[in-house]
Amino acid sequence: MEILEIIGLIASVVSIISAFVALLGVSKVKKAKNDFFLKLRIMKNSEFLSLNRSILTQLKQITIAKKIPLGTNFSRIIEELFNYYENLSRLRQNVKIEDKKIDGHMQKLKRNISRAKILERKDSQKIVDVYTEIYYDLVEIEKDVLKMNSEEIEK
Helix, strand or coil: CCHHHHHHHHHHHHHHHHHHHHHHHHHHHHHHHHHHHHHHHHHHHHHHHHHCHHHHHHHHHHHHHCCCCCCCCHHHHHHHHHHHHHHHHHHHHHHCCCCHHHHHHHHHHHHHHHHHHHCCCCCHHHHHHHHHHHHHHHHHHHHHHHHHHHHHHHC
16 A cells, blocks of 8 residues: 555544544534523523412402402503413413413413403402403413423423
């Protein structure tokens, strides 16, 4: 063998080895990227849950009392429900949730918010019923978001 053939053979071997090293590097980068986005999804889910604690507390007061507590600000509750819906929509978009349950929850929540918005204040039993239904919807949504967090963590 001539020197040029030996150099060509060595260069080919080095090239093949560097391709394997690059492949290992790419797989580590993909794993790190997946881990990063997994943690980001868990963080977004947790942020959603913590941001919406106040609306649950307000609705819980109505649900437990089975009557409208004094000083209840319905316009603020409706505003927070709209914020909740927007946050859920944003969460679904950012985390790319492909869950039919969440879609169903969003449709039901949207209907109930619309119903609550147009209720007459003098019919207190209907108000309590609608807000109780909304409260249980929100609890179900939170349960599903927590379930998604658990599934993400298990991965």
